[in-house]
Amino acid sequence: MKKYIIGVLLLVTQCFYAETVRDTLYPNFRQYAYEFEDFCDACGCSASGGSMGFSSMLDQNFVGLRYMYQSYSSREGIFNNSPWIDENFNTMQVWARIPMFRNFQVTALVPYHFNNRAPSTGKQTIDGIGDITVLGMYTVYQTKTDTVNYKHTLQAGVGVKAPTGEYNGSNNGSVNPSFQLGTGSWDYMLAAEYILKKGNYGFNTMLNYTFKTENNQNYQFGNQFNYGGTLFYMIKGQKMITVPQVGVAGEVYASNRQYGEDVPDTKGDIFFAKAGVEAGMGKFSLGVNAMVPMNQNLTGGKVEANYRLAVNINYSL
Amino acid sequence: MKFQLKNTIAILALTFFFVSCSSDDDSSSVAEGTSGDVELYFDNGVNGDALILGSTYTNSNGESLTINRLNYIISNIVLIKADGTEYTYPKEESYFVISAEGNLLTAHLENVPAGDYTQLKFGIGVDEQRYLQGETAQQSFWDLATEYNLTWTWSTGYRFINFEGTYTSPEVDGEKAFQVHQGSNTATDNYREVTLSLPTTARVREGEMPNIHLKTDANVILDGVNKIKLADNINEAQTATAIMGGENLITIAENTLNMFVVDHVHNGGNSSHED
Numbered sequence: 038m039k040k041y042i043i044g045v046l047l048l049v050t051q052c053f054y055a056e057t058v059r060d061t062l063y064p065n066f067r068q069y070a071y072e073f074e075d076f077c078d079a080c081g082c083s084a085s086g087g088s089m090g091f092s093s094m095l096d097q098n099f100v101g102l103r104y105m106y107q108s109y110s111s112r113e114g115i116f117n118n119s120p121w122i123d124e125n126f127n128t129m130q131v132w133a134r135i136p137m138f139r140n141f142q143v144t145a146l147v148p149y150h151f152n153n154r155a156p157s158t159g160k161q162t163i164d165g166i167g168d169i170t171v172l173g174m175y176t177v178y179q180t181k182t183d184t185v186n187y188k189h190t191l192q193a194g195v196g197v198k199a200p201t202g203e204y205n206g207s208n209n210g211s212v213n214p215s216f217q218l219g220t221g222s223w224d225y226m227l228a229a230e231y232i233l234k235k236g237n238y239g240f241n242t243m244l245n246y247t248f249k250t251e252n253n254q255n256y257q258f259g260n261q262f263n264y265g266g267t268l269f270y271m272i273k274g275q276k277m278i279t280v281p282q283v284g285v286a287g288e289v290y291a292s293n294r295q296y297g298e299d300v301p302d303t304k305g306d307i308f309f310a311k312a313g314v315e316a317g318m319g320k321f322s323l324g325v326n327a328m329v330p331m332n333q334n335l336t337g338g339k340v341e342a343n344y345r346l347a348v349n350i351n352y353s354l
Numbered sequence: 355m356k357f358q359l360k361n362t363i364a365i366l367a368l369t370f371f372f373v374s375c376s377s378d379d380d381s382s383s384v385a386e387g388t389s390g391d392v393e394l395y396f397d398n399g400v401n402g403d404a405l406i407l408g409s410t411y412t413n414s415n416g417e418s419l420t421i422n423r424l425n426y427i428i429s430n431i432v433l434i435k436a437d438g439t440e441y442t443y444p445k446e447e448s449y450f451v452i453s454a455e456g457n458l459l460t461a462h463l464e465n466v467p468a469g470d471y472t473q474l475k476f477g478i479g480v481d482e483q484r485y486l487q488g489e490t491a492q493q494s495f496w497d498l499a500t501e502y503n504l505t506w507t508w509s510t511g512y513r514f515i516n517f518e519g520t521y522t523s524p525e526v527d528g529e530k531a532f533q534v535h536q537g538s539n540t541a542t543d544n545y546r547e548v549t550l551s552l553p554t555t556a557r558v559r560e561g562e563m564p565n566i567h568l569k570t571d572a573n574v575i576l577d578g579v580n581k582i583k584l585a586d587n588i589n590e591a592q593t594a595t596a597i598m599g600g601e602n603l604i605t606i607a608e609n610t611l612n613m614f615v616v617d618h619v620h621n622g623g624n625s626s627h628e629d
Contacts, residue, residue, distance in 0.1 A: 115397055115569055115617045116404040206622055255622060295621055298554045 098142070099322075100133040101351030108343035111213040113156050121341075124154040124213060128167065135354065140176040145169070150202065150218050161216075165203055168219040172196030172228060190232040198224040198247070206254040213340045214293060214303060221252030237271040241284075251294070259291035259304055267311070281314045286328065290335075302337030309345075317353075324349045384559070388468045391563040392433065392556065394461040394476075396452045397617065398424055401573040407454055413577040416524055417584055419532070423518040424572050425453040425502045427479050428461055430547065433556070434473035441467055449480065449495045452570075453502045471556040474566060475549040478610050479514025479536070482543050506537070513537045514544065515610070517575055521595070525585040531594040532584050534575060536606050539599055544607040550616050557621045565620040571613055578609030 107126040112119050130148040137143050148167035153160060174194035180187070202219020228245035243265050251257040267284030286309045293303035313326030328345040335342065398405040400421065401413065410420045428450045431443040442448075443463055450461040489496060489508050496512075499505045504513045515536035520529050538544045556564035576582045582602055584595040597606075 114404060115567070116399050116402060118403040296555070296557060301553050301618060 098134055098136055098354040099351040100131070100135075100354060101349050103130045103132055103347055103349035104128070105130065105345065105347045107345045109213065110341045110343060111154070111216075112339045120157070122154055122156050124216060124340075125152060127151045132349075137173075140179075142174050142176075144172040144174065144196075146171075148202075152216065152218075154213075154216060163203075163205075163216070163218055165218050167202035168198045168224075169201045170196060170198045170226075172226065174228065174230070186235055188232075188234040190230075190234075192228075192230045194228045196226040196228060198226070200252065204252050204254060204256070206256060213336065214300070215258075215340070220249060220258045221254060222250045222257065224249045224258075237273070239269045239271070241265075241267045241269065255296050257294040259293045261291070262289040263287070265311075276318055278317045279314065280316075281312075283310075283312045285309065285331075286311055302339060305333070305335035305337070305340075307333040307335055307342055313347075320353050322351045322353065324351070384468045384470070388560040389465045390468055390558040390560050392463040392466050392471075392558055393563060393565045394428070394431070394450075394463070394474070395565055395567050396428070396459050396461075396570050396614075397567060398452075398454050398459070398570045398572065400571065401577075402571075405454055405570075405572055411573075413573055415577055415581055415583050418522045419519055419576075419584075420521065420529075421517070421519040421572060423455055423503070423516055424570075425451065425455070425504055425513075426515040427499065427504055427512060428452055428476050429480055429484070430475075430477040431461065431463065432475040433466065433469075433471040433558075434475060434549075435469055436472045436555075440475075441469070441471075445484070449484070449492070451498055451502050451504060456502055458502070466558050468559050471552065471558065471564075473549055473551050474556075474616065475547060477545055477547045478607075478613070479538070479545045480512045481545045482538065485511055485538070506535075510539070511537060515575065515606075517572060521584050523583070523585040525583075526588055526592065530584075530588065530592075533594070533596045533598070534606070535596075535598040536575075536603055536610070537598075539603070542604055544603050546607050546611055548611055548614055550614060552616050552619050554619050554621070556619050562622060565623060567617045567620065569615050569617045571615075574609045574613050575606055576609070578612055580605045580609055582606070582609075 105126075105128040107128075109124040109126065110121045111124055113122050114120065128148045128150050130146055132144070132146050134142055134144045147169050149165070150167045151162070151164035153162045155161070172194055173196065174192045176190065176192050178189060178191040180189050198220075200219055200221050200223060202217070202221075204217050204219050204221025224247050226245055226247040228243070230241065230243045232242075233240045243263075245263050247261045247263075249258045249260055263286070265284060265286035267282050269280050269282035272279040272281070287307065289306040290304050292299040294300060308331050309328040310331050311326065311328040313324060315322055315324035317323075324347075326347040326349075330342050330344070333342055400411055403411065405421060405424060407422055407424075408420060410418050412418045430445065430448050433441045433443075435441075443466070451458055452461070453459075484492065496505060496508075499512055503516050505511070506513065513535045515534065517534040517536075519532055521532050522529050536544065550568075552566065556566055558564060576584065582597070582605060584597075587595045587597055587602065589596065597603075
């Protein structure tokens with residue numbers, strides 16, 4: 038496990054180092070560009086991004102710190118009148134998006150989770166490092182000229198999520214099977230993102246699909262499809278730029294599997310409305326973001342997402 | 355710059371190298387001659403809700419029952435594999451009391467041959483064959499059953515289900531006590547067996563105990579495929595209802611065929627059920 042952590046950390050630091058050089062070579066490389074990707078795992082438990090988004094609204098390249106909170110309610114027990122318990126998923130995450138070479142960027146997420154819930158058997162807390170995600174995005178198409186009205190950017194990429202977060206099979210009772218720090222598995226993802234801009238307006242759409250594998254406790258979280266669309270507007274002040282944005286996001290989960298068998302009531306889907314704002318000043322930017330479910334059917338109705346909040350501070354590279 | 359890039363690529367390659375090293379141990383194989391434990395957990399409910407002794411609910415007969423006691427006997431457990439082969443738990447060990455008031459909710463089986471089981475069969479109550487083996491053959495279980503009010507006298511035998519409380523009905527004045535004591539008698543053998551399919555395989559391995567989580571519905575005793583009104587069976591003094599014999603027991607026996615369902619199976623654990 039340590040090997041993995043060191044490997045990924047090396048990769049991240051390596052990128053930083055390379056970037057300090059690059060920034061001076063391409064002073065115009067840093068530009069205000071809205072980008073928004075969604076990544077979430079298994080109803081947020083071992084969430085890398087909890088569908089809260091994955092990259093900055095303002096800066097294409099950055100390193101930052103993000104706090105995310107996800108509120109869930111889970112039914113404890115098998116009966117209609119079984120009590121609902123609150124589950125709180127907190128994540129402090131180091132996140133970065135770094136250009137490696139021309140048209141290719143690497144995004145890294147290093148989460149630390151501190152989650153709690155209070156079932157009848159007593160309060161449970163789990164905390165520790167979560168699953169580290171590294172994602173490479175290649176710019177397939179980008180409008181080159183500055184004179185056209187509409188500017189398009191299309192990116193596609195692949196990523197990997199390492200099982201750096203602990204998966205504990207005994208947390209897997211009738212209550213939310215996603216009360217974990219990680220999936221315990223190597224997971225792979227495909228991602229695509231399309232950004233359309235006209236003047237100060239922009240629209241971002243994203244799709245990604247995560248293939249999850251069986252962990253060493255013979256549990257396999259269901260593959261996951263995420264999608265999202267966000268409308269944003271850039272208000273450019275003298276010293277500050279503000280980007281309010283609204284959108285929708287969704288997640289679709291396939292059934293979890295254990296010993297190769299589908300686990301009943303583990304597939305599901307959820308659809309969110311979201312809103313947020315980010316403000317940038319100089320090299321720093323500050324963002325807040327909220328998501329509220331409009332429609333959901335998670336784990337056979339035994340888990341309900343209430344809302345998600347995120348606050349981040351970024352330093353653009 | 356170039357050197358940095360090379361390094362990055364090397365590390366990327368390394369990352370993917372680690373990625374490709376996933377374990378492929380085959381966990382589905384069964385080692386011959388090994389055995390493990392199985393736990394049946396009976397989660398007592400009534401009409402979809404959790405059974406809480408002392409709380410009141412209304413059944414489809416229009417009667418409101420306050421259940422104060424739900425004890426029953428589970429016996430003759432058989433585990434069945436997908437290919438139909440059966441494992442019958444040793445008969446002398448295969449009698450269990452489940453009691454809401456006593457918080458006796460599990461039947462723990464030991465030394466079950468390792469395998470993947472897909473069905474569960476058990477009896478409700480005590481079979482004639484066992485009963486006829488006589489009192490000394492089953493003294494310790496008789497004593498346990500007596501402790502949980504699951505016996506009459508030896509000559510009249512076991513109560514398979516003891517379901518008691520109070521009720522109100524539009525047809526009687528005020529609150530009355532009720533007692534439903536299911537069992538066999540000289541006229542009829544009311545012991546029944548049920549076969550339940552498991553939603554997922556129960557994996558029995560050495561050191562790996564499946565937990566079969568059953569949902570018991572006490573409502574069906576009186577309000578199942580057949581309906582029995584407590585008010586219709588009130589005693590002549592109009593003070594209480596006691597159902598302990600006759601046709602009603604045959605009716606109840608049929609109702610209880612639908613009293614149990616397997617809600618889910620926990621695999622891979624090695625501890626008792628917590629939720």
